[in-house]
Amino acid sequence: MNTKDSSIEKLMNAAMDCILKKGYNATSINDIVQAAGIPKGSFYYYFESKECFVNDLLFRYAEAKQNELSVYITDQSVSPLNRLRLMLANTAQKLKADQYQTGCLILKMGNEIADSSPKIQHTLSEIYETWVHLHLGLFQEAQAEGEISMDEDLQALAESYLIMFFGTIANTKLTHTLKGFKRFHWVFFENLGRPKHRLSEEIEAYLQFEEIIDPKDALLAGQS
Amino acid sequence: MNTKDSSIEKLMNAAMDCILKKGYNATSINDIVQAAGIPKGSFYYYFESKECFVNDLLFRYAEAKQNELSVYITDQSVSPLNRLRLMLANTAQKLKADQYQTGCLILKMGNEIADSSPKIQHTLSEIYETWVHLHLGLFQEAQAEGEISMDEDLQALAESYLIMFFGTIANTKLTHTLKGFKRFHWVFFENLGRPKHRLSEEIEAYLQFEEIIDPKDALLAGQS
Incomplete structure (x- = not known):
């Protein structure tokens, strides 16, 4: 990795954590360069503005999420709908472990700056369409x-x-609970998708989203 | 209205618009007092902090929304599910007219500051439960x-x-379209709620969320 790539990498990593927790406006370029250990001048050498930087950050975030998704999407050891359940359970688990302090950068930037930045709104719309397409395949x-x-x-x-x-x-931001995930499951797996699988008791317990066990073990146990 | 009430009223009205559009962190106390035409000292005379002010603002917003809701909730001229559809259509109409620049203060503050303010997270959770209760009644x-x-x-x-x-x-923030409303309608009125009403063509057209006509006229036409 050359100096340019390495500096951009450090800036992106520092900003990701900060912006996910505090948001766009509460994170200054000073915060980012200090956390990254990069001189402020370098920031403007690589990026025209904070808006351009966050636009790139969104693409990087989306790519990382798509890589995570593709691990599930291509996993032939469980059925397609159960793969969706695993992704959902995994997301729930991470949010709870993190005490609901992070969330989704797409949602966060959509709420905070899509209205004031047509560039970022366009990027968010593009990422959303990609995610719809990935889920459609499943x-x-x-x-x-x-x-x-x-x-x-x-x-x-x-x-x-x-x-x-x-x-x-x-909903997790408002309530600081996983109740929303129970409702999500109810809508898409007990009603709309109507898979009507017979689920093992382990999976049923898991999908109460009350105690966190290893989701994949539970689903695999349910298939045997 | 005495001076205190009048000043608080001005501050709240000025802040509501600003915070709905720009968010919490991008709106300074200076922005609010300037827009309200109130000296900055008065702000701190009435409110301990920006956090306390926004906490009160959230209750005020929730009360206004609940008043709007109750107009629909108590309207006996259309059926309960059609009242929900009217509310939905009305929200869609407002968002589109406003070019998706506003939105929901509860959602916005949940995304931006619930994580850093336990006080505000608690208020948001309380408001959410009240809204669940109102919808449950319907x-x-x-x-x-x-x-x-x-x-x-x-x-x-x-x-x-x-x-x-x-x-x-x-979704409207990401896409700047009303597509999400079509999906919302599909989930709750064509699948989950399963009302299976025969709808008039006018309502069907309206619920495409593509052209905005007066929703109430459409629904009433559908009932005749």
Whole structure:
């Protein structure tokens, strides 16, 4: 890694943590360069403005999330809908472990600066469409495997799933509980998706989102 | 109204607009007092801190929204589920007219400052529970009138409805479209709530959330 790449890497890592916790406006460029141990001049050498920097940060965040997603999406050891459940359970687990202090950068920037920055709003919209597309693929697979009925509107399902996901993250911010995840599960796995799997008691307990056990173990136990 | 009430009123009105648009951190106390035309000293005479001020602002916002809601909730000229649709349509209409520049103060503060202020997080949680309770009442009425089946879990429905509502508002911030409202409607009125009303073409067109017509006229036309 050359000096330029290494400096950008340090700035991005420092900013990610700070902006996820404190938000855009409460994080100054001084905060970022100090946390990264980089001279302030270098920041402006690499980035035209804070807006351009955060725009790049969003793409980096989205890429990292997409990499996390693809681990689940390609995991053939569990069914497509159970992969979605695993992702959901994993997100819930992380939020709780972090005492609800982080969340989703896309949602956070959407709320805080999409209105004042058309550039960032455009980036957020693009990332949202990519995420819908990724989830759509998983729902198509679930339909092909008979987990979702053939007449289900998968585009509507994928978009609604992401909307409810954002609402659920927002709910954890308000309530500092995982109650929203229980409702998310109720809507998409007990009603809409209607998979009507027979779930093992371990999975049922897990999906109460009250005590955190290893989700994958629970799901695999349920398949045996 | 005495001087104290009048000054507080001016400060609250000035802050509401500013904080809804720019957020908490981007709005300084100077911005608020200047917009209100009130000396800065008065701000600290009435409020201990910006945090305490915003906490009061949230209660005021919630009260105003609850007053708006109760106009719909008590309107016996349309069925309970159609009252929900009217509220939804009305929100969509306002967001579009405002070019998605405002949104929901509860969601905005939840994203921006709930993590750093236990006081505000507690207030947000309290307001959320009040809103769940208000919606629960409407779902109970809908069930009593046969719009929702008797075995539906109404508490789950009310909580999920609000979570999806927050997700939908967040979606408008990302996409600057009303697409999220179409999905919201699909989940709650075409699937979960399963009212299976026969809707008039006017309502169907309205609920595409593409062209804005007067929602109440459309719904009333649909009932005749």
